[in-house]
Amino acid sequence: xxxxxxxxxxxxxxxxxxxxxxxxxxxxxxxxxxxxxxxxxxxxxxxxxxxxxxxxxxxxxxxxxxxxxxxxxxxxxxxxxxxxxxxxxxxxxxxxxxxxxxxxxxxxxxxxxxxxxxxxxxxxxxxxxxxxxxxxxxxxxxxxxxxxxxxxxxxxxxxxxxxxxxxxxxxxxxxxxxxxxxxxxxxxxxxxxxxxxxxxxxxxxxxxxxxxxxxxxxxxxxxxxxxxxxxxxxxxxxxxxxxxxxxxxxxxxxxxxxxxxxxxxxxxxxxxxxxxxxxxx
Amino acid sequence: xxxxxxxxxxxxxxxxxxxxxxxxxxxxxxxxxxxxxxxxxxxxxxxxxxxxxxxxxxxxxxxxxxxxxxxxxxxxxxxxxxxxxxxxxxxxxxxxxxxxxxxxxxxxxxxxxxxxxxxxxxxxxxxxxxxxxxxxxxxxxxxxxxxxxxxxxxxxxxxxxxxxxxxxxxxxxxxxxxxxxxxxxxxxxxxxxxxxxxxxxxxxxxxxxxxxxxxxxxxxxxxxxxxxxxxxxxxxxxxxxxxxxxxxxxxxxxxxxxxxxxxxxxxxxxxxxxxxxxxxxxxxxxxxxxxxxxxxxxxxxxxx
Numbered sequence: 297x298x299x300x301x302x303x304x305x306x307x308x309x310x311x312x313x314x315x316x317x318x319x320x321x322x323x324x325x326x327x328x329x330x331x332x333x334x335x336x337x338x339x340x341x342x343x344x345x346x347x348x349x350x351x352x353x354x355x356x357x358x359x360x361x362x363x364x365x366x367x368x369x370x371x372x373x374x375x376x377x378x379x380x381x382x383x384x385x386x387x388x389x390x391x392x393x394x395x396x397x398x399x400x401x402x403x404x405x406x407x408x409x410x411x412x413x414x415x416x417x418x419x420x421x422x423x424x425x426x427x428x429x430x431x432x433x434x435x436x437x438x439x440x441x442x443x444x445x446x447x448x449x450x451x452x453x454x455x456x457x458x459x460x461x462x463x464x465x466x467x468x469x470x471x472x473x474x475x476x477x478x479x480x481x482x483x484x485x486x487x488x489x490x491x492x493x494x495x496x497x498x499x500x501x502x503x504x505x506x507x508x509x510x511x512x513x514x515x516x517x518x519x520x521x522x523x524x525x526x527x528x529x530x531x532x533x534x535x536x537x538x539x540x541x542x543x544x545x546x547x548x549x550x551x552x553x554x555x556x557x558x559x560x561x562x563x564x565x566x567x568x569x570x571x572x573x574x575x576x577x
Numbered sequence: 578x579x580x581x582x583x584x585x586x587x588x589x590x591x592x593x594x595x596x597x598x599x600x601x602x603x604x605x606x607x608x609x610x611x612x613x614x615x616x617x618x619x620x621x622x623x624x625x626x627x628x629x630x631x632x633x634x635x636x637x638x639x640x641x642x643x644x645x646x647x648x649x650x651x652x653x654x655x656x657x658x659x660x661x662x663x664x665x666x667x668x669x670x671x672x673x674x675x676x677x678x679x680x681x682x683x684x685x686x687x688x689x690x691x692x693x694x695x696x697x698x699x700x701x702x703x704x705x706x707x708x709x710x711x712x713x714x715x716x717x718x719x720x721x722x723x724x725x726x727x728x729x730x731x732x733x734x735x736x737x738x739x740x741x742x743x744x745x746x747x748x749x750x751x752x753x754x755x756x757x758x759x760x761x762x763x764x765x766x767x768x769x770x771x772x773x774x775x776x777x778x779x780x781x782x783x784x785x786x787x788x789x790x791x792x793x794x795x796x797x798x799x800x801x802x803x804x805x806x807x808x809x810x811x812x813x814x815x816x817x818x819x820x821x822x823x824x825x826x827x828x829x830x831x832x833x834x835x836x837x838x839x840x841x842x843x844x845x846x847x848x849x850x851x852x853x854x855x856x857x858x859x860x861x862x863x864x865x866x867x868x869x870x871x872x873x874x875x876x877x878x879x880x881x
Binding site for chain 2: 309312313315316319320323324326327329330333343344345346385386388389391392393396397398399400401404407408411412413414415416417418419420421422423425426442444445446447452476477481502505506508509512513523524525527528531532538541544545548551552555556559560563566
């Protein structure tokens with residue numbers, strides 16, 4: 297009797313593992329296939345194989361030309377500036393909404409949340425005209441400057457949720473000791489918010505790294521492209537001849553590496569960050 | 578009297594110094610959201626073809642009349658495509674990501690590794706995923722999926738390269754990123770107190786009863802969040818389509834509303850693009866409002 301229950305449980309567990317492993321293979325398949333193809337010879341590509349008969353780094357040599365490195369540099373610069381701007385701006389605003397009491401606070405906060413629902417496409421054309429008028433098109437300013445103004449409703453929301461978890465008594469005690477609002481923000485609240493600050497820094501960097509739509513709309517000059525746009529005009533929307541699949545996959549693999557490395561190093565921050573405080577209104 | 582004015586001054590200063598912290602976002606909303614929203618509404622009543630300052634001649638509702646009249650075959654089709662995608666993909670995503678999260682909250686060894694693997698496709702940059710999927714799932718015999726099918730003795734499937742199968746392919750490929758909703762579910766399921774399940778065990782509830790009467794009701798805030806954000810995002814599908822390198826037939830079946838707006842923008846018919854984007858906005862606002870109206874089923878706990 298007892299052993300049959302045990303056997304049943306063992307079978308159940310095995311089935312569960314089997315299912316999870318099959319699913320894992322499925323989820324890994326695209327990325328693995330991309331990496332395999334990036335090491336294929338031109339001949340393997342023509343035959344259309346799943347797995348390379350011989351590994352070659354030739355596609356990487358072809359994909360990583362001077363222009364690629366130039367776009368990589370652009371992407372890094374934009375990403376770092378965006379990361380700083382978004383984190384700084386959203387943490388300041390979140391602190392205002394979470395820890396300071398003033399008239400109109402709730403009204404402004406609901407206004408911020410409401411912007412989550414506006415489709416960004418509605419704003420693109422007037423923004424294009426505005427940027428054009430200021431001479432910002434074909435520069436990185438449209439990608440960078442908006443981040444300094446609030447850093448996105450979702451980031452403010454997540455940071456506010458986290459900051460609300462910090463007891464008011466700590467801030468009040470500092471206030472009695474003569475600390476002003478900015479000192480409390482910089483010296484007390486921010487050091488206690490490192491997990492969510494890390495989360496916002498990471499996601500804003502990745503968001504900028506992957507950003508495709510904004511540069512697509514505002515940048516035409518190849519020298520100003522970020523990696524996304526560069527790969528798009530080279531491998532997707534190219535009137536000339538598109539390089540073979542192995543070169544495309546090599547270029548894509550290199551672009552994925554920073555994301556993958558950041559993800560594996562900080563998966564705890566990423567996965568926990570979303571969840572702090574829950575998504576309760 | 579003097580004390581009073583001083584008090585008042587201090588109060589105003591206090592308000593100003595507090596407001597200063599949220600000033601960036603208030604300015605941001607004014608400059609980068611509100612002003613463009615209103616201007617695009619204004620443009621949609623004009624005929625504007627130029628990117629430089631100023632608007633063209635005022636035409637009233639003519640752009641909207643054209644969209645619902647002359648251009649309707651095209652516009653109606655892309656509205657239909659967008660709805661079709663939302664109606665199929667959103668429930669699928671919700672159910673599958675919940676199922677995955679449910680499996681991954683059980684205490685079994687290696688659970689963290691599985692979570693990481695299922696989340697990995699979310700990290701793939703849009704452009705990379707476009708290039709990748711158009712290579713893995715095109716209609717030729719050389720595409721990865723067709724090679725697997727052929728190896729199993731099944732003839733090649735057109736996937737992205739045919740008008741009749743492109744949408745199916747797009748929806749299935751989209752399911753590879755359910756990891757992002759999965760993470761939210763996991764957090765919510767884990768935050769349910771164990772005591773609830775213990776009580777249910779004492780009452781002799783089976784696993785199904787526990788799922789239906791504890792887990793799902795306690796997850797309603799995430800259901801609601803995923804529903805709202807899902808509606809908003811899937812009606813705005815754009816980058817994932819435009820980065821695909823596929824046959825025109827496939828593109829035809831993936832002619833989403835925002836893709837149409839982008840086409841107008843590219844042909845510098847800015848006022849038409851604005852009008853169509855306002856139609857999209859009204860659709861999104863209406864659907865969100867309906868969802869909000871019927872949110873009585875959401876359980877927010879005691880502390881709201």
